[in-house]
Amino acid sequence: MKKLFIIAIILLSAINCFSQENIKTHLFLGKWLMAEVKDAEIFEEWNTNSAGDIAGTSYYVKNGKESVNEILSLESEEGNLNYCAIVFSQNDGNKICYRLKEYDDKENIFVFENLNHDFPKRIIYKFQDFDNLSVRTEDDNKGNDFKFTRVEGLINFYYLKGKILKKPFVNKIGKEVPGIYDYFFEVQGEKYFIRNFKNNESLQIEDYLEKELIFQVSFHEGLWDSDDNNHQSRVGKYVKIYLH
Structure with missing residues (x-):
């Protein structure tokens, strides 16, 4: 008992x-x-x-x-x-x-x-x-x-702890395209497509892969692959991310 x-x-x-x-x-x-x-x-x-x-x-x-x-x-x-x-x-x-x-x-x-x-x-x-x-x-x-x-959407910047992931690009028929990759920001188990990456040290996004850091993040919704609505592009939630 x-x-x-x-x-x-x-x-x-x-x-x-x-x-x-x-x-x-x-x-x-x-x-x-x-x-x-x-x-x-x-x-x-x-x-x-x-x-x-x-x-x-x-x-x-x-x-x-x-x-x-x-x-x-x-x-x-x-x-x-x-x-x-x-x-x-x-x-x-x-x-x-x-x-x-x-x-x-x-x-x-x-x-x-x-x-x-x-x-x-x-x-x-x-x-x-x-x-x-x-x-x-x-x-x-x-x-x-x-x-x-x-x-007004999430137009502000927010400080969030997360990490950047690199994933192979997969086309519409589910096939990976060699040499092409997508990058995602993972925060609290949720993944968001990264539309851009900027920092003040001229470093590349590859330098931050899989590192748990605090980033400055803004959330958006729209085209992932193009700024032109006339071009084919994936659409959805995405983030713009800056190194904090």
């Missing part, structure tokens, strides 16, 4: 333990507009500092005036990822943190929980795709649902 109890503890610990290196927190980055709001615009905006830490604000714009509601952050503590918020009108302005209890890397769902807080006890972020987000705040009896759309 004692052995079974120990095994159960180990299993429960494994369930609630996430490798933060593979948690796709970079999906939070950008400016998000809440849908179906009358008489005002409500935004949530996330950014990084030069160390790669992620923080944000929740604010609304009404009659041309901007007012901040919350200061947000994603923080690491003793190997755990916490979602923290300072709501100026609540809790005497003290920071309240929610621990990441569930994470689905396929569906991009983050469930943060703090059972000691009155409401909400859980905050759930679900990224339906790169540009659409749903957020739910709830306790065991009720909940509120919000939908957000990314606005």
Whole structure:
């Protein structure tokens, strides 16, 4: 019985333990507009500092005036990822943190929980795709649902830790083309095509292959292989990347 109890503890610990290196927190980055709001615009905006830490604000714009509601952050503590918020009108302005209890890397769902807080006890972020987000705040009896759309795109630069990968170019029929390669930026288990690579030291992209570094990254969507819409090109999400 004692052995079974120990095994159960180990299993429960494994369930609630996430490798933060593979948690796709970079999906939070950008400016998000809440849908179906009358008489005002409500935004949530996330950014990084030069160390790669992620923080944000929740604010609304009404009659041309901007007012901040919350200061947000994603923080690491003793190997755990916490979602923290300072709501100026609540809790005497003290920071309240929610621990990441569930994470689905396929569906991009983050469930943060703090059972000691009155409401909400859980905050759930679900990224339906790169540009659409749903957020739910709830306790065991009720909940509120919000939908957000990314606005202005990820036109800013963000400091992200990742590595550059080199992959053989594969044509439309699935055949590798000798001597031609694509480069991808891998961050938190997600790979993005690299549209360009620039640095201040006249070094080549090959010098940075497979090295875990902090890069300055901007996210885009469009043609991969050409700037001309009249030319055939792959299309999708891509990054421009600079050495930090």
